[in-house]
Amino acid sequence: MAISTPQRILVTSALPYINGVKHLGNLAGSMLPADVYSRVMRLLGHDVLYICATDEHGTPAELAAADAGLTVSEYCDAMHIAQAEAGAAFKLTYDYFGRSSSESTQRLTQEFALALEANGFIEERISKQVYSVADGRYLPDRYVEGTCPNCAFEKARGDQCDSCGKLLDPIDLIDPYSAVSGSRDVEIRDTNHLYLKQSEMSGKLREWVESHRADWPTLTTSIAMKWLDEGLRDRSITRDLEWGIPVVDDDGNTRDGFDGKVFYVWFDAPIAYIGATQDWAAKTGGDWEPYWRTDKGADETRYVQFMGKDNVAFHTLSFPTTIKGSNQPWKLVDELKAFNWVTWYGGKFSTSQKRGVFMDQAIDIAPSDYWRWHLMANAPEGSDAAFTWEEFQASVNSDLANVLGNFVNRITSYCVKKFDGAIPAGGVKTDAEVWIEAELTERLPKLIAYYEAREFRKAMAETRAIWAAGNEYLTQAAPWTHYKTDVDQAAMGVRTGLNLVALFGIIAQPIIPDAAAKILEAMSIPEGNRTWNFGDAADLLDALPHGHIVSAPPVLFSKIEDEDITTWTERFGGGE
RNA sequence: GGUGGGGUAGCUCAGCUGGUUAGAGCGCAGGACUCAUAAUCCUGAGGUCGAGAGUUCAAGUCUCUCUCCCACUACCA
Helix, strand or coil, rough: CCCCCCCCCEECCCCCCCCCCEEEHHHHHHHHHHHHHHHHHHCCCCCEEEEEEEEEECHHHHHHHHHHHCHHHHHHHHHHHHHHHHHHHHCCCCCEEEECHHHHHHHHHHHHHHHHCCCCCCCEEEEEEEEEEECCCCCHHHHHEECCCCCEEEEECEHHHHHHHHEHHHCCEEEEEEECCCCCCEEEEEEEEEEEEHHHHHHCCCCCHHHHHCCCHHHHHHHHEEEEEEEEEEEEEEECCCCEEECCCCCCECCCCCCCCCEHHHHHHHHHHHHHHHHHHHHHCCCCCCHHHHHHHHEEEEEEEEEEHHHHHHHHHHHHHHHHHHHEEEECCCEEEEEEEEEECCCCCECCEEEEEEEEHHHHHHHHHHHHHHHHHHHCCCEEEEHHHHHHHHHHHHHHHHHHHHHHHHHHHHHHHHHHHHHCCCCCCCCCHHHHHHHHHHHHHHHHHHHHHHHHHHHHHHHHHHHHHHHHHHHCCCCCCCCCCCCHHHHHHHHHHHHHHHHHHHHHCCCHHHHHHHHHHHHHCCCCCCCCCCCCCHHHHCCCCCCCCCCCCCCCCCCCCCCHHHHHHHHHCCCC
8 A cells, every 4th residue: 555656746636617617527527536636646645736727708708798897807817816705715725716818828828829820830811700790790600590401490500500400601691690699690701710730630649549449548549530521620729819819920910810709718728728727837936947848857757637528628639639739838638527417306507597507506505515525426427427416315315414423423423422432442352353454454545546546436435434344343343231240441442443544534635625624623633643545454444543533423413304305496496 | 319327126316347145324024132313233025227139158238229308509697
């Protein structure tokens, strides 16, 4: 159970988009697993930097700001704070939660574009785009609606008809109108944009993705290879918008013909990982280069990204094109963990239909530990995972309250009652102690291995199995039976049980930090003794000094009642 | 339409390069225990692995056809 060599690890989770507090699916598929992983790696002694940021550019941000009656800048300021608060409420331990609108990201984005152009990876082209005269803006395809030429559905979007499913071009729509204002005063205009020549990078990208077949999840490589197999096309990296990063020339002036244009949000968003790291360094006095510059030590850094499956193409193809095409020593991702979706009873989360729970609402109705445990134990790793209130109730009541909470309570309160809360000495090792030692010897390394492989469901199952083994141990050791005839032998069971409580708190930290802190507090474990520096199981089971005083913590997890489920189903929706 | 992922016990999901009676948790039934948040521990019942065909000594696992769900399909992010 020796600890691995300390390593510098950079962790990023996909940037949450600015237009509102995210729902549970976003949390479960990027921020939360990145947080759990970061916490585990820190506990294992690694040097971890966990970076995230709000993704603030693009059409939806402008429209949401207009709806709120704010300038885009004011709106983003407000929503950035709201998202930071939501993250804090879920105990996400970002080392820095930045913004893609920061100066550093702006500067980096412009520098990347200039380098790419100098290296021949950027080309200016003219395309046709729908312009809404009434709105005074160009409209992305899906913001144009009209009658579907295929099935005559009257509210078909410019990219796809929701009625017949056919892919469309906004130019094909009959009677097109702006989805923003409803105005029919729309026209097709020529507009010039910069294109990132991903096609020229496809050979290198394919080679790179192939080299990660063994260590990336199937989901990640299969999505990347799908795009490569279809033939990677060049992607436009600018948009006709006001809000965003201006396109400049070598002198820093607006590029000719790019007034009223900014970089496409997906071009600058991943660059914000770097920008936010620089902002972290500026704020803390840290050094960002060992994380990002391969000529400054980043070769020895392990870079791990977490994201939902919709982000994979951008992180395996576009952003790597930006990095590689710059011909500068930037760090590429080493390990990319992609998640499927959390669904709401098998369907989509929907704000308008009152289906689903958002982060701020979730915290209102249950402690963050409950959500963290449930979402990780049911992480959408192999396929989409359905969230249901019934499953949520079952995980919390069974895993947290009954298996862990009750274990802590039964042995600590017994110790307080019979041994005045002091870790008792005495007793001899029996089959029960041999059994639990063997369990830990087998399971703790497996637990760490699952975390290192970023197999979260399995890590949670292993955690639970370890907690459950504690209950089984107590049944075997039965100190309450021994107490009647042999107090020393009862002491053995109580002492071992209390050491298990401490261990269970230590392994619970990355998942349910609040409850873990309460447990470790009750056991009077100093902060410095809470790391995952596990020795022999026999030592772990007799680690607490004899005579050391512990207390019985208050109820760690109160149960979710059926009435709660009824109330929440009415408020947030549920099964049909 | 194309491509990718998925369809395994009532529910949520594991099952690596094909190999003994297909696993876990929840739920359910029976038993044990009484230290504990009516908690815990043990035992058990439950599956023709979406359908059909094929390859093989052997298929949940490989091939083909079909079917259902989800995602992506490049100007939503």
